[in-house]
Amino acid sequence: MQLSRYLDLYLTETQEHLRLLDRVLLELEESGERGALEEAFRSVHTIKGMSASMGFAAVADIAHTLEDRLDVLRRSEGAVTSDVVDELLAGADRLQLAVDAAVRDQQAGAGAAQAASATPADAAGAEGVPRRRRRAADAPAGTTIIARVDFMPDAPLVAARARMALDRASEAANVLAADPPDPTEAFDGELTLFLGGAVDRDAVDAAVRSAGEVDAVRWEEPGDSDQRLASREAAVAGAAREERRGRFLRVDLRHIDSLADGIAELAILQRGIGQLTDEADAERRVELQDRAAHLVRELQTDVLAVRMVPVGETFDRFPRVVRDAARRLGREVEFRVEGRGIELDRAILDEIADPLVHLLRNAVGHGIEPPAERAAQGKPERGTLTLSASRERSRVLIEVSDDGRGVDRDAVRARAIEQGLLPRGTAELDDGELLRVMSAAGLSTAERVTEVSGRGVGLDVVVERVRALGGSLALRTEPGRGTTFAIRLPLTLAIAQALRVRIAGEHYVVPLTHVAEAVERIDGMTAHVRGQEVLRLRDDVMPLLRLGPLMGRPDARGDAAVIVEVGERRAGLGVDALVGREQIVMKQFDTARGTLPVFSGATLLADGTPALVLDPVSVTQGRILHG
Numbered sequence: 001m002q003l004s005r006y007l008d009l010y011l012t013e014t015q016e017h018l019r020l021l022d023r024v025l026l027e028l029e030e031s032g033e034r035g036a037l038e039e040a041f042r043s044v045h046t047i048k049g050m051s052a053s054m055g056f057a058a059v060a061d062i063a064h065t066l067e068d069r070l071d072v073l074r075r076s077e078g079a080v081t082s083d084v085v086d087e088l089l090a091g092a093d094r095l096q097l098a099v100d101a102a103v104r105d106q107q108a109g110a111g112a113a114q115a116a117s118a119t120p121a122d123a124a125g126a127e128g129v130p131r132r133r134r135r136a137a138d139a140p141a142g143t144t145i146i147a148r149v150d151f152m153p154d155a156p157l158v159a160a161r162a163r164m165a166l167d168r169a170s171e172a173a174n175v176l177a178a179d180p181p182d183p184t185e186a187f188d189g190e191l192t193l194f195l196g197g198a199v200d201r202d203a204v205d206a207a208v209r210s211a212g213e214v215d216a217v218r219w220e221e222p223g224d225s226d227q228r229l230a231s232r233e234a235a236v237a238g239a240a241r242e243e244r245r246g247r248f249l250r251v252d253l254r255h256i257d258s259l260a261d262g263i264a265e266l267a268i269l270q271r272g273i274g275q276l277t278d279e280a281d282a283e284r285r286v287e288l289q290d291r292a293a294h295l296v297r298e299l300q301t302d303v304l305a306v307r308m309v310p311v312g313e314t315f316d317r318f319p320r321v322v323r324d325a326a327r328r329l330g331r332e333v334e335f336r337v338e339g340r341g342i343e344l345d346r347a348i349l350d351e352i353a354d355p356l357v358h359l360l361r362n363a364v365g366h367g368i369e370p371p372a373e374r375a376a377q378g379k380p381e382r383g384t385l386t387l388s389a390s391r392e393r394s395r396v397l398i399e400v401s402d403d404g405r406g407v408d409r410d411a412v413r414a415r416a417i418e419q420g421l422l423p424r425g426t427a428e429l430d431d432g433e434l435l436r437v438m439s440a441a442g443l444s445t446a447e448r449v450t451e452v453s454g455r456g457v458g459l460d461v462v463v464e465r466v467r468a469l470g471g472s473l474a475l476r477t478e479p480g481r482g483t484t485f486a487i488r489l490p491l492t493l494a495i496a497q498a499l500r501v502r503i504a505g506e507h508y509v510v511p512l513t514h515v516a517e518a519v520e521r522i523d524g525m526t527a528h529v530r531g532q533e534v535l536r537l538r539d540d541v542m543p544l545l546r547l548g549p550l551m552g553r554p555d556a557r558g559d560a561a562v563i564v565e566v567g568e569r570r571a572g573l574g575v576d577a578l579v580g581r582e583q584i585v586m587k588q589f590d591t592a593r594g595t596l597p598v599f600s601g602a603t604l605l606a607d608g609t610p611a612l613v614l615d616p617v618s619v620t621q622g623r624i625l626h627g
Contacts, residue, residue: 007106010054014099017043021092022320029085029323037074040088044070047095056102059095066091082327089320139222140176142196146220147204149191154321155213156357159187160461165211166191172207173199194222259306262299266292304492307347311389311398312340314353318387321357325364332371332382333364339389344396345492348469352398352489355462359400359485360387367404367483377480379403394491395471395513401484407477412437432569435475439463469493470511470586470600472566472617488513496586498613499562500579500605504553507611509582509603510573514564514616518578522561535561535572545619546574550598564616571620582606586613 021043028036048063069091073080139146149165151158162183169175179192195204205217269292273285315337326333368374368383375381386401409429416422416437429437439459466473471489490496490513498509499518519525525536526544535544542563548556558574584603600615 006054007103010050011099011103013050014047017047018092018096018099019316021095022089023316025085025088025092026319026323028080029082032079034074037070037080041067041070041074044095047099051099051102054102054106056099059098059102062091062095062098066095086327139194143176143194143222144197145195145199145201146222147193147195147201147208148218148220149193149208150215150218151189151191152213152215153189154324154357155189156354156361157461157465158189158213159183161211161213162187162191165208165214166193168207168210169193169195169204172203173197256306258302259299262295262302266295266299269295300495304345304495307345307492308343309346309349310340311342311344311349311396312337314349314356315340315387315389317353318356318360322360322364322385325361329365330370331364331368333368334382334384336384336386337388338386342389342391342396343491344389344489347493348489351465351469352471352487355465355487356387356398356400358462360385363400363402363404363483367402367406369405392488394497395488396491398487398489399484400487401482403482406479406481406483407434407438407475408479409434409477416440431475431477434477435459435473438475439473467600467615467617470496470513470615472514474566493586496584498582498584498603500582500611501560501562501575501614502577502579503547503551503575504556507579507605507609508575508614509584509605509611510562510564510614510616511586511600512581514566516563516565516570518563519561519572520578521559522572522574523559535563537563537572540570542570542572543620544572544574547614547619548574548576550619564620566617566620569620571616573614573616573619584613 021040024036024039024043027033028040044063044067048060048067051057051059051063066088069088073084147169149162151161155161166175166178166183174196175193176196177194179194180187183191191208193204193208201219208214208217269288273288273292318337319335322333322335325331363385368385369377369379371381374383384403386399388399388401390397412434413422413426413429417424417426421437421440439462463473466487466489469489470493471487474486474488475483476486477483490511497512499512499515500507500509502508519535519537522535522544527534527536529541533544533546534541544561546556546558548554548558556574557576560575560578561572562575562578563570563572582605584605586601586603598615598618599612600618601613603611603613605611
């Protein structure tokens with residue numbers, strides 16, 4: 001029997017049991033509930049059995065050892081301390097690494113069998129780990145020193161941080177080459193820099209560490225042998241999980257039945273329409289076409305339902321993240337998760353996981369104060385961190401809230417003025433302006449860590465990821481009371497409702513996720529306040545941003561306006577005409593050099609016309625910050 005065919009299913013099942021193991025161990029530490037030990041024992045026992053069936057003896061052995069330890073604890077009467085939970089979680093981590101290594105080796109063995117004739121003899125590195133690329137021996141000519149940058153095993157957004165480290169190292173030294181040259185989502189956590197000329201090691205060290213989450217910077221001479229091809233197993237395992245994510249999904253059988261019935265009925269309708277050739281059958285043809293259109297809409301709803309999963313599937317991994325960060329930093333944190341049952345497109349949920357990890361760890365490290373500091377302020381020594389999800393019309397709202405120190409607005413404002421991001425004389429920043437400044441790429445991350453309570457480290461990457469998903473990020477903060485990051489996301493990326501507009505003869509679409517309403521004629525509804533054109537709509541006054549001039553088309557009339565909501569704020573986008581509502585399938589695209597950064601993708605309209613998708617977040621934030 002070829003067990004490799006069951007590899008995907010094995011990985012999916014073990015990941016579910018490992019997530020459950022993490023969750024029940026944390027519940028055991030929090031409540032002391034003995035039933036959690038039983039659940040943990042059953043999860044490990046199941047993993048052991050599945051691994052033995054797959055022939056993964058090393059995984060089964062580790063699971064057996066952890067199973068024995070849990071069995072001893074469940075038979076004893078004593079309390080389970082935090083140190084014991086540390087031991088059990090470490091065992092769960094070893095089990096996770098063993099599962100990933102076994103799957104990786106199985107994949108490598110299958111690949112080697114298929115491509116043995118084309119594979120060089122040295123294609124595998126030490127310890128049987130497949131070599132994804134050569135690391136050190138082939139230093140380019142002129143290399144005087146090699147720097148190896150190791151990122152933390154659980155670092156969020158690690159590929160983006162590696163690219164940032166590479167850019168900043170290039171400012172501090174002559175970087176002849178890098179391995180990998182352009183880190184992607186499969187980046188394994190180690191960046192190798194080949195440097196030429198005179199190198200100031202301290203300057204390079206400081207430059208790469210400013211990207212954040214750097215574990216170590218190691219130096220080698222060009223002739224040193226390469227002994228560490230892929231030793232950072234946790235990072236490699238994370239990359240393997242990323243590559244295999246989404247291959248299997250648990251689906252309610254009723255959705256499958258509904259899809260099957262609908263497709264069968266649609267096939268019957270198609271045959272019926274094809275048989276209607278006489279003009280006398282025109283009325284019958286219209287009837288069948290209407291039924292087919294209705295059925296397609298129902299099938300579309302069922303397909304989207306299959307893609308939807310509870311956010312709890314991802315949220316359940318975060319208590320461990322918060323717990324480990326709190327213990328490492330000496331914080332006392334009560335972590336609350338609300339809205340686990342809210343459903344979201346699996347593709348969106350996978351993409352938003354890393355930004356949420358970043359915001360949670362930032363809240364623990366730089367938002368919630370140490371116990372002694374909280375006590376001195378009259379606060380409970382144990383801080384509260386809440387991750388919540390809720391529905392907002394056609395969107396999902398995810399909030400990360402803490403009751404910590406809040407953002408130091410004055411420090412952010414001063415640093416932004418110093419770096420030229422704000423004009424001198426800027427008196428104060430509201431929450432929206434504060435977020436825009438903090439997420440500007442030009443604001444120095446390293447100095448923000450020390451001067452601005454650490455808020456905003458890598459926030460530009462978080463904002464970019466959220467916007468790429470068609471969402472928005474908002475901030476609420478109050479000194480001494482805490483900070484809330486609010487992420488608003490569309491329910492799905494598969495199909496979106498959008499408003500089609502015309503600007504200077506060109507057609508664009510605006511996702512309805514951000515649209516509150518639209519106004520066909522704005523004559524007599526505009527005014528200027530402090531140099532900013534505003535739109536007066538009933539009792540509301542909001543900025544009016546005319547898109548024609550923004551896109552270099554001063555001939556655009558701007559007779560109509562689309563009212564968009566970005567976070568807690570509203571703005572009017574001036575367009576020439578409102579064309580109508582469209583159902584679109586948005587595709588990501590690489591913008592040409594010089595293209596305004598106000599588009600989130602492209603689509604084909606119902607008549608086959610290509611159109612760019614306007615991102616209201618980029619339009620409003622870019623105009624307010626830089627306009």
